[in-house]
Amino acid sequence: MSIIENALKKASNQGLTEKNKSGDFVKKHEDLNVFDGNDSYNAAVEDDLIIPQDNQVVINWETLAAEGFIDHNDTKSQLAEEFRVIKRPLVNNIQGGEANGISRPNLILICSSLPGEGKTFISINLALSIANELDKSVLLIDADVERPTVSRQLGIKQSPGLIEYLENDKINFSDILLKTDLSNLNVIPAGKRHKYSTELLSSQRMYLFAEEVSRRYKDRVVIFDSPPLLVATQAQILAELVGQVVLVIAAEETPQNVVNESISKLANCDVVMTLLNKTKKEIDLYGYNYGYGKYGH
Numbered sequence: 001m002s003i004i005e006n007a008l009k010k011a012s013n014q015g016l017t018e019k020n021k022s023g024d025f026v027k028k029h030e031d032l033n034v035f036d037g038n039d040s041y042n043a044a045v046e047d048d049l050i051i052p053q054d055n056q057v058v059i060n061w062e063t064l065a066a067e068g069f070i071d072h073n074d075t076k077s078q079l080a081e082e083f084r085v086i087k088r089p090l091v092n093n094i095q096g097g098e099a100n101g102i103s104r105p106n107l108i109l110i111c112s113s114l115p116g117e118g119k120t121f122i123s124i125n126l127a128l129s130i131a132n133e134l135d136k137s138v139l140l141i142d143a144d145v146e147r148p149t150v151s152r153q154l155g156i157k158q159s160p161g162l163i164e165y166l167e168n169d170k171i172n173f174s175d176i177l178l179k180t181d182l183s184n185l186n187v188i189p190a191g192k193r194h195k196y197s198t199e200l201l202s203s204q205r206m207y208l209f210a211e212e213v214s215r216r217y218k219d220r221v222v223i224f225d226s227p228p229l230l231v232a233t234q235a236q237i238l239a240e241l242v243g244q245v246v247l248v249i250a251a252e253e254t255p256q257n258v259v260n261e262s263i264s265k266l267a268n269c270d271v272v273m274t275l276l277n278k279t280k281k282e283i284d285l286y287g288y289n290y291g292y293g294k295y296g297h
Contacts, residue, residue, distance in 0.1 A: 057180045057187065060155050067153070069121070070128045072182070083129035086122075086275065090244055091130065093271060094221065102270045104214040107242035111226040111235045113262040117250040118277040120149040123225035126246075127185060130221050137184040139213065143224040143238055145197045148190035150225050154180070161191025165209070166200040202237045210241040229262045236265050244271040251279035 065071040070080050094105045110126065112119040127140040142150035145163055150156075156178060165176050165188075178187045194200060213222050224242065226235040239245055245266055249259055259274075266272045 055159070055174075055178050057154065057156055057178050059180055059182065063155070064124075064153070069153070070125050072128075075132070079125070080129070083125050087126060087129050089273065090126075090246075091133065091136070091221075093244060102243045104210070104241070105243040105271075106218070106220060107210060107214050107222045107224070108244045108246065109224045109226050109235070109239055109242040110246050110248065111239070111262075112228050112248040112250075113230050113254055113258045114228050114250075115147070115231060117228075117248050117254060119228070119248045120144070120153065120225050122246065122248050122275060122277065123223055124150065124153055127223050128182070130223075131182055131184040133184075135219060137186070137217075137220050139186050139188065139217075139220055139222045141188045141222065141224050142190040143201070143234070144227045145190045145194070145201070145234070146227060146232060150187065151189045154187065156187065156189055159189055159191075161189035163191035163194050163197060163200060165191070166203055166205050167194065169205070198232070198234050198237070201234050207241065214243075229265055230258065239266055239269050242269075245269045245273070247272060247274045248277050249274055251276050253278065 059072075061072040065074075068079075070083065071077055074080065090108060093100060093102055096102070097105060108126075110119050110123040123140065127138045130136050131138045140150060141162060142148045143162060144150075148161075151158075159178070160171060160176050162176065165171050165173070176188050176191070178189065180187060200206065213220065224238055226238050229235045229247075247259075247262055247266065263272065
């Protein structure tokens with residue numbers, strides 16, 4: 001029995017979930033952020049929510065491009081083309097769905113072994129690239145709760161985020177959702193610093209949150225920007241919730257033994273891909289390798 005299944009069973013015992021006609025556990029309709037287990041959702045789904053003015057973000061695209069991110073106005077740049085190559089295996093896995101043996105394929109974790117390898121750079125650019133797909137939308141979640149960078153890069157001011165949602169069951173999904181001026185891109189910030197952030201990320205509420213966003217929005221790609229694997233246990237916890245993991249490796253910087261240690265921590269994940277970042281020479285597929293289950297397999 002998976003961690004998600006255990007969490008749902010435990011929630012059922014506590015009266016937080018109920019079974020539908022098919023015998024599947026689903027969350028009770030306590031607020032607007034629920035699904036009813038048969039892909040028939042109530043009218044108040046995310047895209048129909050009235051987002052307060054404070055929860056709407058206008059991205060400074062010129063500043064973002066000047067800092068080396070994908071230029072919103074230059075869709076033919078080399079960087080944009082590279083991320084088209086990078087995203088394609090991920091999108092293909094999502095389209096193949098669970099028929100390919102991948103649980104929650106639309107949940108993607110971006111992590112690195114150590115700080116400074118460029119995982120947030122990859123997370124944001126991947127989110128921007130996938131958001132330009134005609135039939136895909138992206139929810140970018142800053143899950144690096146100790147050193148959140150997504151908000152700073154996108155010019156998001158301090159606001160309730162993932163930590164507040166996990167800590168307080170009075171806070172709803174709509175309270176932490178930020179809608180950007182790129183129509184297919186929404187963001188959830190990390191939120192405040194918390195001394196028990198690891199315990200919150202491993203909580204039942206987090207498991208139910210991951211299950212809900214995966215099942216509720218089939219066309220939604222959820223990207224988690226994670227802490228480094230070898231610095232905090234939080235990344236390994238988050239890796240258990242997602243269907244695909246991208247391990248960012250700094251070219252000519254990260255030692256092989258460090259990469260191997262990170263790979264071992266991801267051994268139980270359905271899909272683990274590696275992305276060679278900061279490379280100064282051309283490599284086939286931009287150094288992007290991928291495999292199922294274990295590195296290179």
